Amino acid sequence: MLKKRLGSAMFVCVAAAVFGHSAAVLADGNVTTAKLTVGAAPDAPPFSYIQGDKFLGISNDILQRVGRLENLDMRYQQMAFDGLIPALQVGQLDIAVSGIFITKERQAIVDFSTPYFVEGALVVVSVNSGIKSLAELKGKTIACEQGSAALKVAREHAAEWGVTLRILQDPASMQLAMRSGDVAGMIYDSALVNYQLRIEGAKPTIKIVSPVLDPTGIAFAFPKGSKWVAIVNRGIAKLKASGELDAIAKNYNMN
Template sequence: MKGKWRLLVSSLLMVGLLFMLAGCGGKGADKAAEKPKKIIVGTNATFPPFESQEKGELVGFDIDLIRAICEVQGYEVEIKHMGFEALIPAVQQGKIDAAISGMSITEERQKVVDFSDPYFNAGLIIAVRNDNTTINSTDDLRGKKLAAQTGTIGAAYCDRVKEQDPSTVVKHFKDIGEAFMELKKGGVDAVINDYPVTLNYILTTEDANIKMVGEVFSADDKYGIAVKKGNTELLNMINEGLKKIKENGTYDKIYQKYFQQ
């Protein structure tokens, strides 16, 4: 009889242990399943109000946008600051999963990366010093000294002007703020840059001594989020998230924060 009781107690203990292990395994599996996926996104934080650095923190329209997209889609996001020209190669090489940096969707870029649905309409504008009376439109740019940020459509436009008139001088800067500083000290006659960024610079910089002239051109310039060619899973995730934050009002709140204060 004692032997039977020992066998029964041992069996019950074994069953209890198995239930405990199963329960622990289930909780661990649930926690693993609940852990959100993570993507690494590159940006060039020298393009306010879209991206910049304040007290060591990345801030701006693009930063808030990608965080909102990832949050609504259940993803964690890590954002890395790097040179603008390094962004697309980093996406191609898998060093980052995506790039958001006021990046215009162009045919040339679409050959090497895939873009999300457009999230912002920009366009270019000419900036000159307040005392400049000779440049009033794109027709007046030939033969002048022009500046733009390296790798942007503003830089590409300056290069096209130089092709049309070789006497045109073009200076490229890694930071758009450096281009504006060159304009302020008289090193160039005009800066060609995205309209919202130029407007933000004039409104937020004391004694800027800079004005915008002419109409916004390249008005079909649209920003997109770049991902590696063929990464449809990530592209779909971003597009779905962008659609959701537009529908739930988050996009409008971010827009008003930076452009309708």
């Protein structure tokens, strides 16, 4: 039995050396040539965005580091946020990356990695608005991003707040609608709101009028039953143990 185990271990080591960077050792000890298609949103800083021809942000930095640790050859595709999960469902993607909230609804149709960040939703208004609280938004319209977890939060609370929801395709459209006065405010991911406020510094364009709503984990998403979940989780665990996970967030002033 000992010889058999040693033989298996030697096979894994030799195979990994032969396949090089594109070989991954699965949870069951098997080695596979790993070329993964990754869908990434281009407009969700600090988690996922494009600068030049590079995908940057907390989520991308973590996933790319995991890829190096676990020998995953990842091919990126730029996609709108609301197209990520549908693309996973039809097998177009192996992994989806952005600031993706883990929700019960999503868990029914895709699998998730270990969470690597926790955030919720915030309601914001223009910095020049006279509105100072959620209560003062009653009877008004707020913008929400199509496909976002913040949209789900807004739908759950819209009647309570007395607001009308306007669903738009991306954050830029929501900000434009708010600046032009088409909507009184918007609801968005708390980490993204706080990141924007850090970037704007002494000249903010928005102000927060709600507490953090429904905080939950952020993770990478996969097709149901994906073998890559265990591999990515293993890489995340290594980053957490080494302190690199926190260091990546710190690079973006997020801890």
